[in-house]
Amino acid sequence: MGDLLAGRNILIMGVRNKWSIAWGIAQAAYKEGANIIYTYLGEREKAELEKLTEGMGTLHAFPCDVTSDEDIEKLFDWVKSEFGVLHGLVHAIAFARSEDLQDSFLNTSREGFKIALDISAYSLVAVCRHAAPLMTEGGSIITLTYRGSVKVTPGYNVMGVAKAALEASVRYAAYELGGKNIRVNSLSAGPIKTLSAKGVKNFSDILKVVEERAPLKRNVTLEDLGKTAVYLLSDLSSGVTGEVIYVDSGYNNMG
Numbered sequence: 001m002g003d004l005l006a007g008r009n010i011l012i013m014g015v016r017n018k019w020s021i022a023w024g025i026a027q028a029a030y031k032e033g034a035n036i037i038y039t040y041l042g043e044r045e046k047a048e049l050e051k052l053t054e055g056m057g058t059l060h061a062f063p064c065d066v067t068s069d070e071d072i073e074k075l076f077d078w079v080k081s082e083f084g085v086l087h088g089l090v091h092a093i094a095f096a097r098s099e100d101l102q103d104s105f106l107n108t109s110r111e112g113f114k115i116a117l118d119i120s121a122y123s124l125v126a127v128c129r130h131a132a133p134l135m136t137e138g139g140s141i142i143t144l145t146y147r148g149s150v151k152v153t154p155g156y157n158v159m160g161v162a163k164a165a166l167e168a169s170v171r172y173a174a175y176e177l178g179g180k181n182i183r184v185n186s187l188s189a190g191p192i193k194t195l196s197a198k199g200v201k202n203f204s205d206i207l208k209v210v211e212e213r214a215p216l217k218r219n220v221t222l223e224d225l226g227k228t229a230v231y232l233l234s235d236l237s238s239g240v241t242g243e244v245i246y247v248d249s250g251y252n253n254m255g
């Protein structure tokens, strides 16, 4: 047990089950003494959270559908009234319609494009706007991204466009919040078998390629991601903001 995050209130948005990257981050932050607050989408995710957090003390959780400004407002009103101050936030939420994650990118519909960008990119902007006033002692905000934002990954399609918008949003949010000592960064994870990954065609192909070609010759684990998230959430990364940190076994540096 470390104390890198002792006494810090950290809001984690996006735990769906034990395979979730957000759950790997929650476990690592908990081990470093953080006081974790969760948001969930529906009753199924709430039940999963209750199961996952058994034996970890009181479960602090609140519902939030990030497509609703009212939900986001209610969430932060509740966090303010229950905890007063927030020190960290993990945004691990994204969505695109599965038909937009299959073959032709050019066939992405206007509605599908809007949905992907609203949930996967705009939601970070709204969350930063509401979290910042609670980060009165400074803070660290991290979101999850993927290499498909900067390099074409067949099948990732509109999600790659959404992640490009997300990464640019991280830079602009970091610029505006730096003066309040609030840092905003993205963690670019290598492919991991999550519930979301099931929605991306060609996903399974890429796991094998990483294992064969990446410098570390293995895929990353939830533990790998959790440790880097603790670094970004803690004072160890005090000089880092507006950045994309790759945790992908070095794959992104291959030719």
Ligand SMILES: CCCCCCc1ccc(Oc2ccc(Oc3cccc(O)n3)cc2)c(O)c1
Binding pocket: 094, 095, 096, 097, 098, 099, 101, 145, 146, 148, 153, 154, 155, 156, 159, 190, 191, 192, 194, 195, 196, 197, 198, 199, 200, 201, 202, 203, 206
């Ligand atoms: C061909 C790309 C292989 C590597 C993809 C790695 C990856 C896996 C999962 C990722 O997160 C999501 C999140 C939501 C998402 O949209 C979904 C997920 C399931 C069902 C569905 O209808 N949409 C797709 C990917 C992600 O951003 C990146």
